[in-house]
Amino acid sequence: MAYTMTPTPAGPVGSQYCVCKVELSICGQNLLDRDVTSKSDPFCVLFMEVNGKWVELDRTETAVNNLNPAFAKKFIIDYHFEEVQKLKFALFDQDKSSTQLYEHDFLGEFSCTLGTIVSSKKITRTLLLGNGKPAGKGMITIAAQELSDNRVITLSMAGRKLDKKDLFGKSDPFLEFYKPGDDGKWMLVHRTEVIKYTLDPVWKPFTVPLVSLCDGDMEKQIKVICYDYDSDGGHDFIGEFQTSVARLCEAQDASPLELECINPKKQKKKKNYKNSGIIIVKSCKITRDFSFLDYILGGCQLMFTVGIDFTASNGNPQEPSSLHYINPLGTNEYLSAIWAVGQIIQDYDSDKMFPALGFGAQLPPDWKVSHEFAINFNPRNPFCSGVEGIVQAYSACLPHIRFYGPTNFSPIINHVARFAAQATQQESASQYFILLIITDGVISDMDETRHAVVQASKLPMSIIIVGVGNADFAAMEFLDGDSRVLHSYTGEEAVRDIVQFVPFRNFRNVPKETLAKAVLAELPQQVVQYFKHQNLPPINSEPA
Numbered sequence: 362m363a364y365t366m367t368p369t370p371a372g373p374v375g376s377q378y379c380v381c382k383v384e385l386s387i388c389g390q391n392l393l394d395r396d397v398t399s400k401s402d403p404f405c406v407l408f409m410e411v412n413g414k415w416v417e418l419d420r421t422e423t424a425v426n427n428l429n430p431a432f433a434k435k436f437i438i439d440y441h442f443e444e445v446q447k448l449k450f451a452l453f454d455q456d457k458s459s460t461q462l463y464e465h466d467f468l469g470e471f472s473c474t475l476g477t478i479v480s481s482k483k484i485t486r487t488l489l490l491g492n493g494k495p496a497g498k499g500m501i502t503i504a505a506q507e508l509s510d511n512r513v514i515t516l517s518m519a520g521r522k523l524d525k526k527d528l529f530g531k532s533d534p535f536l537e538f539y540k541p542g543d544d545g546k547w548m549l550v551h552r553t554e555v556i557k558y559t560l561d562p563v564w565k566p567f568t569v570p571l572v573s574l575c576d577g578d579m580e581k582q583i584k585v586i587c588y589d590y591d592s593d594g595g596h597d598f599i600g601e602f603q604t605s606v607a608r609l610c611e612a613q614d615a616s617p618l619e620l621e622c623i624n625p626k627k628q629k630k631k632k633n634y635k636n637s638g639i640i641i642v643k644s645c646k647i648t649r650d651f652s653f654l655d656y657i658l659g660g661c662q663l664m665f666t667v668g669i670d671f672t673a674s675n676g677n678p679q680e681p682s683s684l685h686y687i688n689p690l691g692t693n694e695y696l697s698a699i700w701a702v703g704q705i706i707q708d709y710d711s712d713k714m715f716p717a718l719g720f721g722a723q724l725p726p727d728w729k730v731s732h733e734f735a736i737n738f739n740p741r742n743p744f745c746s747g748v749e750g751i752v753q754a755y756s757a758c759l760p761h762i763r764f765y766g767p768t769n770f771s772p773i774i775n776h777v778a779r780f781a782a783q784a785t786q787q788e789s790a791s792q793y794f795i796l797l798i799i800t801d802g803v804i805s806d807m808d809e810t811r812h813a814v815v816q817a818s819k820l821p822m823s824i825i826i827v828g829v830g831n832a833d834f835a836a837m838e839f840l841d842g843d844s845r846v847l848h849s850y851t852g853e854e855a856v857r858d859i860v861q862f863v864p865f866r867n868f869r870n871v872p873k874e875t876l877a878k879a880v881l882a883e884l885p886q887q888v889v890q891y892f893k894h895q896n897l898p899p900i901n902s903e904p905a
Contacts, residue, residue: 381654382508383479385436387421389452391498392428392488395466400426401454403468405501407436410447423455437508438475440654443881444874445704446475450501452488469496471503476708479505482658507658512571513650514606516642518553519563523622523638526589526597533590534562534599536640540575540583547584550574555590560638571606571647579607587622587640600624600637612642651899653885656892659899661790663709663888664780667699667751668773669736670800672721672766675830678759684801684830685759694829694865696752698799701876702825703748706795714744717751718773723763730765733772767805770798774813774824781820789900790892794822795884801830804837808850814840815849818856821895823887825880828864837862857890858883 387405395401404423408415418438424430438446449472453465469488478484488499518536526532535555542548551569556562575581584603588596600622612618621636628634649655676683687693692700707713720732735743737754738761745751777796784792804810814824826841828834840847841862847855861883868876892898 381440381652383438383440383475383654384506384508385438385478386432386504386506387436387450388429388431388502389468389488390429390485390500390502392430392452393454393468393497393499394428395454395468400428401466401468402426402456403428403430403452404455405432406451406453406462408449408451409438410449415449440475440479440507442476442653442885443705443878445877448473448475448478450503452499452501467491469499469501471501474708476705478503479654479657480709480711482660505658507652507654509652510570510572510577511650511652511655512577512647513568514571514574514609515566515568515644515646515648516609517564517566517644519561519617519641519643520587520622521561521619521639521641523560523562523587524589524599524624525560526599531558531560532597532599533557534559534587535590535596536564537586537588538569538574538583539586540573540581550583566644570650575606579610580605585620585640587638598624602640606645606647609642609645610647612645614644617644618642649898649902651889651893651902653889655902656790656793656888656899657709659790659901661709661888661892661899662711662792663706664792664794665703665706665710666716666718666777666794666796667703668770668796668798669695669717669719669755670721670768670798670802671719671762671764672768672802673764674766674768674802674832675764677764685764687756687759695799696755697873698797698827698829698865698876698880699751699755700748701873702797702827702880703751705877705881707748713747715747715751716743717745717754718743718776719758719762720770720773721764721766721768723765725761728763732769733776768800768802769806769809770800770804771806771809771813773798774810774817778813778817778820778822781817781822784821785895787897789902790821790897791900792821793888793891794820795825796822797825797827799827799829800837801828802832807836810840811847812849812851814847814860815853815855818847818859821888821891822859823884824860825884826860826862827876827880828862828866831866834862834864837864857887857894859887 392401392403402423402425405421407418409418419436421432421434451470452468454468455465457464471486471488483504485500485502488496488501490496523534533555536553538551539547540550550573553564571577582603586601587599589599590596602620620640622638622640624637675685678685717736719734719736724731736758745754777794781794826837828837840860863880
């Protein structure tokens with residue numbers, strides 16, 4: 362493999378759906394010793410695969426005379442859940458001052474996806490030489506950490522005996538919060554609502570990211586200004602004070618913090634001036650607003666199940682016109698959808714054993730119709746090993762079943778929902794279930810399916826539907842609650858939108874990665890939404 366030196370890749374690496382940035386820490390163990398008189402002087406180079414080529418992203422410093430380096434320089438990468446981000450870590454022994462990698466001795470390399478690293482949080486792997494053999498006893502350890510401050514602050518504020526500013530009534534007070542900007546000027550962060558006709562206002566509690574309020578620095582000074590609202594925009598200044606988040610945190614529900622609101626002009630003019638009222642911090646709480654990556658790094662497993670439509674409308678799989686016909690390239694739209702979604706999600710399941718189910722077919726030996734059968738014909742163990750295992754089981758089962766009907770979704774949805782319901786006993790965010798249904802047509806059991814989806818919306822579960830062929834998929838759009846809330850036939854509303862529908866025909870002539878992005882774009886927010894709603898923290902979360 363030839364290495365190309367491209368310090369800045371052409372165009373942004375990744376899509377606009379960047380979830381966040383990940384910091385990777387690198388250590389080496391028992392590296393090859395390439396120097397005669399001393400030990401190797403290793404450095405690590407990070408490559409990312411872009412359009413089939415390895416592009417250099419960054420390098421660590423050189424660790425002099427060290428076969429077990431812990432590099433201080435970290436690699437920072439934009440993380441995209443809905444993409445396969447292939448990385449390569451290559452270690453070299455620095456021999457010259459040249460930036461050309463062929464000038465340095467190769468110590469071994471390791472390749473994997475970013476998803477593999479973040480789903481394990483920390484991995485140690487064998488370094489390989491160019492011929493695929495181990496580089497001696499050399500190992501590499503890669504640890505991932507999310508680069509974001511996810512703390513949020515919730516403040517509950519009130520005022521007492523504020524200055525009266527209106528001639529024919531009391532004041533209409535509101536607060537503004539400022540932090541120092543990079544230019545030295547105060548920058549507005551938050552404005553409360555206006556409370557009309559009172560000198561003793563009680564504002565609604567509000568929540569802002571800690572980074573927004575004080576750049577994450579609890580000791581940094583912030584300024585709070587109290588105004589009397591005027592409809593013409595010429596708000597009257599009541600008073601101000603400076604404080605810090607650390608000070609605000611002294612406020613507890615039982616013992617509020619009181620801060621004097623000062624008008625500097627009045628303070629200068631009046632000898633006996635005390636203040637222009639008191640601002641009361643009734644409570645101040647700092648919590649963590651967990652992200653999708655927090656849950657993954659915490660050890661949450663994404664449990665993947667595939668449901669495949671084997672109804673007669675697909676056509677005879679022996680005929681090229683059939684949607685289940687496997688073409689000379691070894692693929693069809695069903696397989697393309699399985700690969701597109703599966704290759705992303707498999708990184709987030711440690712055992713990579715996936716149940717694969719079929720529906721709408723007659724099964725041997727008695728040829729009864731089944732809407733929920735294991736495509737490996739082993740109902741006690743419907744699991745397939747990796748995406749490759751699903752593909753093999755799918756290809757093997759086609760000659761042994763008879764395509765029939767109708768197209769019933771609810772049995773498979775309820776099947777996965779039973780497992781997701783067991784996971785609701787968990788006290789932290791350890792499992793989330795994803796059902797991929799691939800279908801060619803109109804749902805026969807729409808009422809039961811709607812009911813099943815509404816019930817599943819209460820569970821740690823999402824449903825992805827990929828429509829293959831050229832049928833009318835209006836009913837699928839109806840299940841995907843992007844534009845309206847889905848209702849069961851009983852009138853019950855879905856707690857949240859858990860269905861993402863994508864017609865495969867929109868992606869026939871685009872790179873296969875585009876389908877994965879479209880199908881998985883909503884999944885991270887669905888995962889976060891569920892665990893937040895249940896007030897479940899990541900498994901290994903730290904207190905705020």
